[in-house]
Amino acid sequence: xxxxxxxxxxxxxxxxxxxxxxxxxxxxxxxxxxxxxxxxxxxxxxxxxxxxxxxxxxxxxxxxxxxxxxxxxxxxxxxxxxxxxxxxxxxxxxxxxxxxxxxxxxxxxxxxxxxxxxxxxxxxxxxxxxxxxxxxxxxxxxxxxxxxxxxxxxxxxxxxxxxxxxxxxxxxxxxxxxxxxxxxx
Amino acid sequence: xxxxxxxxxxxxxxxxxxxxxxxxxxxxxxxxxxxxxxxxxxxxxxxxxxxxxxxxxxxxxxxxxxxxxxxxxxxxxxxxxxxxxxxxxxxxxxxxxxxxxxxxxxxxxxxxxxxxxxxxxxxxxxxxxxxxxxxxxxxxxxxxxxxxxxxxxxxxxxxxxxxxxxxxxxxxxxxxxxxxxxxxx
DNA sequence: TATACTATTGACTGATTAGTCAGTTTTTCT
DNA sequence: AGAAAAACTGACTAATCAGTCAATAGTATA
Numbered sequence: 001x002x003x004x005x006x007x008x009x010x011x012x013x014x015x016x017x018x019x020x021x022x023x024x025x026x027x028x029x030x031x032x033x034x035x036x037x038x039x040x041x042x043x044x045x046x047x048x049x050x051x052x053x054x055x056x057x058x059x060x061x062x063x064x065x066x067x068x069x070x071x072x073x074x075x076x077x078x079x080x081x082x083x084x085x086x087x088x089x090x091x092x093x094x095x096x097x098x099x100x101x102x103x104x105x106x107x108x109x110x111x112x113x114x115x116x117x118x119x120x121x122x123x124x125x126x127x128x129x130x131x132x133x134x135x136x137x138x139x140x141x142x143x144x145x146x147x148x149x150x151x152x153x154x155x156x157x158x159x160x161x162x163x164x165x166x167x168x169x170x171x172x173x174x175x176x177x178x179x180x181x182x183x184x185x
Numbered sequence: 186x187x188x189x190x191x192x193x194x195x196x197x198x199x200x201x202x203x204x205x206x207x208x209x210x211x212x213x214x215x216x217x218x219x220x221x222x223x224x225x226x227x228x229x230x231x232x233x234x235x236x237x238x239x240x241x242x243x244x245x246x247x248x249x250x251x252x253x254x255x256x257x258x259x260x261x262x263x264x265x266x267x268x269x270x271x272x273x274x275x276x277x278x279x280x281x282x283x284x285x286x287x288x289x290x291x292x293x294x295x296x297x298x299x300x301x302x303x304x305x306x307x308x309x310x311x312x313x314x315x316x317x318x319x320x321x322x323x324x325x326x327x328x329x330x331x332x333x334x335x336x337x338x339x340x341x342x343x344x345x346x347x348x349x350x351x352x353x354x355x356x357x358x359x360x361x362x363x364x365x366x367x368x369x370x
Numbered sequence: 371t372a373t374a375c376t377a378t379t380g381a382c383t384g385a386t387t388a389g390t391c392a393g394t395t396t397t398t399c400t
Numbered sequence: 401a402g403a404a405a406a407a408c409t410g411a412c413t414a415a416t417c418a419g420t421c422a423a424t425a426g427t428a429t430a
Contacts, residue, residue: 003407019292021206024387035409040389105290107204111346139359143343150335158328174324178332178359182367183368210418220379225419297392 004042004154008053016098020050020106020140045106054103055114062119064089076114076180082123083152083176087166090156097156120145125185136183144183151179189227191217193238201283205235205291232293237296239288242281247304249274260295260315267308268337268361272351275341282341305330312368321368329368336364 001009010032014023021050029035029142030125045048065085067076090097103109127144130136136144155175166172186196195217195368197330199208201270228234250270253261265295275282288294299305315321321329340360351357 019206021204022292025389026387037390037410038408041407044389046388090188101290105286107207137359137363139363140343143340145340146343147336150331150339151367154328154335158325158331174322178322178324178367179315182336182363184366210419214412221418222380223378226377229419231418 003032003034003038006034007039007042008047010054011016011049012099014097014103015050015053016095017166020046020108021100025049027048050106050108051113052100054108055117057093057100057120058114058117060093060096060108061086061089062117062122065119066122074134075133076184078126079130079180080176083148083179084166084172086149087156087159088173090152091159091166094160095176101153130183135185137185139183147182148179151182188217188219188223191219192224192227192305193241196234197238197280197284200235200238200287205293206285210234215330216348217273223241235288235291236298238284239293240302242278242285243299243302243304245278245281245346246274247302247307251307258320260320261312261369263311264315264365265361267311268333268364269351270336271337272341272344272360276339276344276351279345286338305336315368320370322370324368332367333364336367 007028011023011028014028014031017023025039026049029039039049043052065082069081070086073081119183123145124141126143127136131138131144157166194214196208196213197214199216202208210224211221214224215218224234250267253270254266259265308330309326312321312326316326316329317322343349
């Protein structure tokens with residue numbers, strides 16, 4: 001693993017444990033086993049590091065999710081696939097999950113930034129389709145997207161807090177129906 | 186306004202604008218027009234100040250909401266009243282809203298703390314009743330509570346971002362149905 | 371009035387931190 | 401090989417910040 005990647009991985013772990021401000025850059029470098037200077041060689045400021053990490057996570061979530069959506073699927077099947085992939089990804093990548101949670105309520109976060117990402121664009125397209133076809137409620141697509149995202153976050157947080165895994169298919173479906181019913185007409 | 190209250194109000198504004206760590210205690214004192222020392226007289230540490238603010242907000246939300254729920258109401262009416270009160274409260278008290286959002290994703294936050302509050306207890310009782318009576322989905326009450334809370338947060342954030350107010354009753358109902366449908370059987 | 375307690379001040383401090391920099395090593399290209 | 405560029409080091413610094421403290425003002429009580 002090159003030093004830049006080492007820094008991102010270590011920073012994500014430390015940030016998710018101690019928060020952005022609770023983690024000194026010197027500590028990130030030390031635990032990544034690189035020099036202090038090299039951190040600022042790759043990321044001129046701490047802010048740049050944090051933003052780079054955000055895109056790193058979204059990219060990986062995109063790669064993980066999108067391959068799973070197959071062409072002939074119905075709208076509900078596609079949404080289910082994306083929902084399940086997001087839940088799984090967040091359960092499996094605890095540090096990414098915690099990092100994003102913190103990032104989105106921090107002063108670093110801007111909606112415009114998120115909109116640029118192809119993952120969000122893909123989701124919005126699907127939702128727009130659902131609204132046009134009359135399958136979804138007449139609610140702004142962005143609000144539906146945000147609502148489902150926050151429900152996914154809540155679900156993951158709940159499962160983790162109770163040390164649960166998604167091994168019960170029937171229960172998993174019941175969880176998904178919560179999200180689906182909130183947007184379906 | 187006494188100095189203790191002045192400090193809480195000023196801190197809430199600064200925290201909501203710049204975050205917990207982006208706001209120095211010295212600045213809180215300065216903008217509250219009190220001395221630096223008096224802050225630590227009332228709140229021995231910054232953490233104590235932050236936790237005191239959390240309870241201050243929850244208390245006020247409780248007072249605002251609970252009076253509006255009337256005795257003979259159906260379950261759906263009660264939930265609607267609480268939902269609308271929470272949305273209104275958060276729209277009207279922007280600094281409280283931003284503060285709570287940050288608090289809940291910060292290292293200060295513990296679920297146990299929240300559980301102690303009578304506002305949360307009231308909501309959980311209502312949800313339990315809904316599950317027992319078969320009106321709600323068979324999902325853990327705490328998950329339902331968290332899910333609705335996060336939907337309220339999302340809704341408020343969306344309305345604010347688009348400079349909208351809840352003057353259209355029909356639209357308001359449509360927003361509520363999103364939340365209701367996700368928990369109703 | 372005297373005593374005790376609480377409220378208040380603001381200068382100060384020890385610790386921490388983001389970011390710098392002068393110099394060294396490694397890699398890349400001709 | 402040799403020059404140029406990129407990767408890398410770690411000691412250093414200027415600034416910041418939470419919390420202290422000794423002293424003063426105000427208030428309540430006996």
